[in-house]
Each structure stands twice: as structure tokens, then as C-alpha cells.
Amino acid sequence: MSKATILVVDDEKLICWSLKENLEKENYEVLTAGSGEEAMEIINRAQPDLILQDNKLPGISGMELLEHVKKIREESLVIMMTAYGDVHTSVQAMKLGAYDFVEKPFDFEKMKLTIAKALETVNLKQEVQVYKSRQKAQYGLDNIVGETPAMQKVFEMVGKLSKSDATTVLLQGESGTGKDVIAKAIHYQSRRAEKPYMEINCTSLPDTLIESELFGHEKGAFTDAKAMKKGLFELTDGGTILLDEIGDMPMSTQAKLLRVIENKSFKRVGGIKDIVVDVRIIAATNKDLKEASGEGTFREDLFYRLKVFPIYLPPLRERKNDIPLLAQYFIQLFNREFKRKVRGISRETEELMMRYDWPGNVRELKNVIERAIILESSEMILSEHLPMEITIPSQPASSQKLPVKLPAEGISLAEVEKELIQQALETAHGNQVHAARLLKMSRDTLRYRMKKYDLL
Ligand SMILES: Nc1ncnc2c1ncn2[C@@H]1O[C@H](COP(=O)(O)OP(=O)(O)OP(=O)(O)O)[C@@H](O)[C@H]1O
Ligand SMILES: [Mg+2]
Structure with a gap:
């Protein structure tokens, strides 16, 4: 880090001089001013990292200077030097935003520590800022x-959400379609970006734990509750919470969640106090919640409440x-990670990728x-480096899994066969050659079976 610059403001020349001498030894760059006016002029020009100022100044007072400094740059660090025992001034300085105060005559060792601590806080703040903007x-x-x-359309919805105050979002899409990345984008694009973003997977927690994770608990609420614990809703106040796999949330928790959405408040487990929070809830799922609510495993009222702002992430096979x-994006990503220089994918690779259905999206x-x-050792990704399921064209229909499923109570195979033969004949408008082709059998076999089932 470069040297920090400190501006010392005092009308007593001796103090300016001795502070400059001592602080320079500590490897700070030190500027001095004999009055508030002079200090302002230096501040405009040099933007010091810290201002060490006396309260009693000729011309504009120390308090006025402090106010002025804070008005120009709120995060300016000011340490006020006050007369010994002048509590009133010290308190006022702190109220006006001074970082700290030191009493005159001061102990230089103590002063050194106060300065170091103040500058450290600034560094930390700046680091957090950099981290946040990077995030x-x-x-x-x-x-x-x-x-595509x-x-x-998904991006457009995220854009709309960034400006909206809608507090519930329903993110639906198969596994691997990008629900997590979209949820984070929603948060970091919104005015909530500086506040916490938390995720909880409703599948991974046992029913007994999920409520205390979400809403916290009071001391003694249950056997293991040795101390009060804040839940995610409280910790995320002002921010966004992703409830992943919401379809797996226990029914009792669903009821509590609905209440949080409607009342914007909740009680800790075992608590009586209502806690008010402002949290945006993004509920993500790869299940069909409408179907689940039809089957009674998901509350219908919660489903309707969540789907006020729905975002659907289509599977990759529908946006080939x-x-x-x-592919190009990920090549760049992994080139950086593995220090490689792969340029792209070969034509054949691209064709195979376009043909494949990507069940994992x-x-x-x-x-x-x-x-x-x-x-890969060449510049392009060649088809030989693709996994088998992509390179080997899909198996002929006969060896693929059938789209029909055996009903639990069983079924007569003969009846199924008869029904399918009838359907094939209908589709082929009675043309037996075509029907036989649809059923992948010879015309003779078809005729034999038609006879068997009295269809001739
Ligand atoms: N449109 C996209 N652009 C770039 N990367 C993406 C995109 N969609 C998904 N990814 C990446 O694909 C991976 C899977 O995405 P993500 O974890 O968001 O899926 P998901 O829908 O949450 O899946 P699951 O239901 O299994 O949790 C992540 O590594 C993510 O970074
Ligand atoms: Mg996910």
C-alpha cells in the first residue's frame, strides 16, 4: 500500500511541527495547516487519508471544519484534538462524524495507535467495497x-425485477438450467445488492431443523436450544433469500412461509414476539408445483402466492x-482456469452437440x-473428446426405453398389442404396409396378428 497522507490542523506551530516529525518517522506523509481555511484549501487539493485537527482554531472553528469535511466526503476520517476534560466538545465531534478524539496534551504512543486503527478501518471498508463490486x-x-x-425473455424479467419491489419470485426449470445463477443475478442487480444473499436447500434439511434454520429459535424452545439463535430470515433482512427445491419443503413450514410472505413478519420457534423483516424470497424448483399442489404435497395458496412473478428457465434442448x-463461454472460462489456449469446437463436435438432448442441461x-x-491437446475440441452418450448416435428405437409404463395393477399385453395395431392402422389410413412399418414388423407378421385379434 502507498503511504497514507495525514493532514494536521493546528494553529500552534510547535504541535504541527512535532506531529509532523513523529508521524513521518512512522512512515506517513504529513501535511500541516495553521487554520481551518488553509486546511480546506489543502483538502481540496490533496485529499488526505486522515485529518488530525484541533478544535480551537482561529477563523472557522474546528467543528465547522469538521462539518465541512464531512459534507464534501462523508467517509473522511477525522480525529479531533480537544482540550483535556472537555467532554462536551468531544461528544459533539463524535456526533458530527469524527472517527475519534484525543485529549491534549496527548500521549504520542496512544495517538499513534488511534491513527493506525482508523486507517485500518478505512482499508477494510475499501476492501469490502472492492469485494462487493467484484461480486x-x-x-x-x-x-x-x-x-435465444x-x-x-428471462433476462428481461430479471431486469424488470431489479426495479420492482416484488418480494416473491418463482424460478422454475429442470436441474442444471441455471436457476442458481439467475437467482444471484436477481439479487446483485437489485437495490438489495449490498444486503445479504442467502441460500437454503429445503431438501437437505430434516423437517425438524428447517423451521429453526429459517426462523431461528428462542433459548429453550426445544431440548437442544441452549441459546437464542437468529434464523435466515432475520439474518437476511433487507436482502434476498433463495429457497432452493421449495417443492420439498414440509407442509407445516409452507404454512409458516405463507404467513411471512403475507405479513412480512414471523416469530422465532418458541417465541412470542413478531419480528418484522423485508426479505425478497426466490423460490426455486425443478418440480411442477401446480401438479404437486393437485397431489396435495404443496399448498395451493402458497403456489399462487409465489407465482406472482414467475420465471421459467427452458431446458437446453429447447434452446439449442x-x-x-x-460452449465458447465455457471454453474461455476453463482456458483461464487451466491456462490453456483452446480456440473453439470443431464442426463435427458442434453438430454432435446440436443433435444431443442434454438431459443435464x-x-x-x-x-x-x-x-x-x-x-484436448489441439486448438479445437474434437469429437473424440466428447463423452460416449454424445458421440454415439441414439440407439434404434427398439433398444430405447419405451415411453409406456406398466400400471401398478398390471395390464393385458394382448390388449395393448391389439390397441397399438389398431392405432397404427388408423394412422396409416388402413394401409397395411405403412402400418407394419410403424410397428417395425413385416407385413406378414402384421397380417398374422390382425387375424389373431380379429382385425381383418
Ligand atoms: N446461461 C448460463 N450462462 C452461463 N453459465 C450457466 C448458465 N446457466 C447455467 N450455467 C452454469 O451451469 C451450472 C448449473 O447452473 P445452476 O446451478 O444455476 O443450475 P440449477 O438450475 O440451479 O440446477 P439444480 O436444479 O440442479 O440446482 C452452473 O455452473 C452455472 O454457472
Ligand atoms: Mg440450483
């Missing part, structure tokens, strides 16, 4: 790829035009590219 860039929409209309772009594509970059 903002990392989780912003810039790192989410998608050109379906994804553009994003595949080349995503974007996550699967990301993993495929990561693996290929590790294996």
Missing part, C-alpha cells in the same frame, strides 16, 4: 449466456441455438467442455 460483476447478467428468445455460445454442457479442455 456484483461476477454474479451479474454479464456472465449469463443466452441469445427464451433466454432474452445457445449451445455454440455457451447447461451443467452437463459445462462439464463436457471442462473434461474436453483437460483432454
